[in-house]
Structures are given as C-alpha cells and as structure tokens.
Amino acid sequence: MLPLFEHWPSIVRQLRGASTIALFLDFDGTLTHLQPRPEDVWPDGCVRHNLTLLARSRRFRVWIISGRRQRDVRNRVRVPGIRYLGLHGWEGRQGGSFLSEDAQRALASLLNNLTRPFAGISGIWIENKEFALTVHYRKAPLTGVMRARDLLHTALGPLARQLRILEGKCVWEILPRELEDKGAAVRKELAALSTSALPIYVGDDRVDEPAFSALPEGLTVCVGRRTESRARYRLAGVAQVRIFLDKLRNLPDPSASPSVTRTIFHHFHAPSERQVACTL
Numbered sequence: 001m002l003p004l005f006e007h008w009p010s011i012v013r014q015l016r017g018a019s020t021i022a023l024f025l026d027f028d029g030t031l032t033h034l035q036p037r038p039e040d041v042w043p044d045g046c047v048r049h050n051l052t053l054l055a056r057s058r059r060f061r062v063w064i065i066s067g068r069r070q071r072d073v074r075n076r077v078r079v080p081g082i083r084y085l086g087l088h089g090w091e092g093r094q095g096g097s098f099l100s101e102d103a104q105r106a107l108a109s110l111l112n113n114l115t116r117p118f119a120g121i122s123g124i125w126i127e128n129k130e131f132a133l134t135v136h137y138r139k140a141p142l143t144g145v146m147r148a149r150d151l152l153h154t155a156l157g158p159l160a161r162q163l164r165i166l167e168g169k170c171v172w173e174i175l176p177r178e179l180e181d182k183g184a185a186v187r188k189e190l191a192a193l194s195t196s197a198l199p200i201y202v203g204d205d206r207v208d209e210p211a212f213s214a215l216p217e218g219l220t221v222c223v224g225r226r227t228e229s230r231a232r233y234r235l236a237g238v239a240q241v242r243i244f245l246d247k248l249r250n251l252p253d254p255s256a257s258p259s260v261t262r263t264i265f266h267h268f269h270a271p272s273e274r275q276v277a278c279t280l
Contacts, residue, residue, distance in 0.1 A: 018198035026203035055081030089185020183210030
C-alpha cells in the first residue's frame with residue numbers, strides 16, 4: 001500500500017478529472033475511534049462538518065457502509081444527504097432487504113446455544129442485531145477468547161449452510177450467508193447511479209476487503225496499521241481520515257477558472273488553522 005498523502009498531487013489530478021465522485025466510508029475505526037462498547041462511539045464535530053459539506057456538494061455522492069444497523073449509524077452521524085447502509089451494506093441497499101425465515105431461525109438457535117456458555121466467560125458478550133450477531137471479546141483474556149472461539153465454531157457447525165463468520169477487530173460477526181458483503185453493496189450502488197462516477201472506498205477492517213477488490217479502478221484506502229490489504233493506499237488512522245475528508249471537500253471545481261484552481265490547490269500544501277485544529 002502507498003502512503004496516500006505522499007501521492008496526493010497525482011491523486012488530485014485523478015479526482016479533478018471526475019465530474020462525479022462516489023465516496024464510500026466505513027464507520028467504526030474509520031470515521032471514529034474504536035471503543036470497548038459500540039454505544040460509546042460517536043463522530044466528532046470536525047468529521048460531521050466535512051461530511052455535511054461533502055453531502056451538499058454537487059460533485060459528491062456519499063455513503064456510509066457499516067456493520068451496525070442502518071438506523072444506529074444514521075442516528076450517530078445525523079448528516080442529511082448521506083446514504084446509510086447497515087449490516088455491511090445489506091440493509092438499506094438498492095433493491096431492498098429481506099431475510100429468509102430459515103436464516104432467522106438459524107440466528108435464533110445460535111443465540112440460544114451461546115448465551116449461557118458465554119455468560120460464564122469474562123469479557124465476552126453478544127450483540128444481537130436481529131439479522132446478525134456480533135460476539136465482542138476486546139476485554140476478554142486470551143484464555144477466554146480461545147474458549148469462546150471453540151464454543152462458537154462448535155455451535156456454528158450444524159448451521160454452516162445458513163450462517164458464516166467474519167473476523168473483525170476483536171469481534172466475530174455471524175451473518176446469514178444470504179447477506180452479501182460490502183463489495184456487492186458498492187457495485188450495486190454504483191450501478192444505480194444515473195451517471196458514471198469515480199469511486200472512493202475508505203475502511204479499516206478485513207470486512208472492507210471485498211469492497212477494495214470490487215473497485216480495481218477506484219481509489220481504495222485502508223486505515224490503520226495493517227500491512228496487507230487489497231487497498232491501493234493507506235492512512236495511518238482516524239486523524240488522517242479527518243484530514244483526507246477536509247482535502248476532498250476543498251477539491252478544485254473542474255469548472256473553476258485556472259486562477260481559482262491554483263488558489264484552491266495551494267490549500268492542499270498549506271493547511272488552514274481549521275485543518276490543523278480538526279486533526280488534534
């Protein structure tokens with residue numbers, strides 16, 4: 001992966017050639033720092049400010065694709081004009097969402113089989129998302145994680161035709177197999193646009209890899225310290241994502257005069273006081 005800001009001038013040239021930019025963003029770990037409890041995660045004012053301006057721009061179409069439920073991430077961001085897709089892009093996508101009764105029964109069975117055993121393991125807890133389950137182990141000791149992993153895979157055995165497991169950052173996500181991944185979501189959303197667009201996808205976790213793979217001609221960005229990813233570029237963390245959003249919303253307008261374009265381009269190399277403040 002290439003450090004994004006070291007290649008920013010060439011990226012600007014690519015972006016300037018696009019009349020429409022489709023910006024897909026992950027939420028946890030990308031727009032916000034991870035927390036032990038998902039209810040404690042909120043975007044800061046700088047992120048919301050830049051998202052608001054991007055959503056209002058005639059050039060940008062903005063999506064947030066999260067493993068959270070759609071209403072949860074919408075209520076946390078609260079920016080009009082953004083398309084919010086929950087459960088890794090399945091909930092709220094183009095074409096609607098429907099989960100079979102067979103998959104719902106499998107999830108209910110798994111939850112029932114794991115609730116009591118997990119209650120005896122410190123730091124392990126299950127988040128019930130109705131159409132998916134997430135097992136959190138961030139606060140669990142290593143022995144507890146190993147025990148929980150064994151219990152989870154044993155319980156999943158008879159339900160392997162209906163359910164699959166995704167490894168995340170200190171979580172295991174259990175999803176019905178009929179729920180497609182983030183790669184399928186971005187492809188469908190792009191296909192539904194009335195115009196061609198340059199796609200950008202920014203995410204931090206393994207569950208974002210299908211989206212990176214789905215956009216070989218796009219601008220794909222992996223956030224964090226991972227050394228292996230299908231993304232072309234990398235940002236060090238949430239603070240750099242904030243700077244990236246600020247740079248995007250200050251992109252030169254292709255229809256602007258050359259003098260205006262030169263003035264705006266200088267902004268990328270001489271950050272304003274607001275840019276600096278937003279990174280602290």
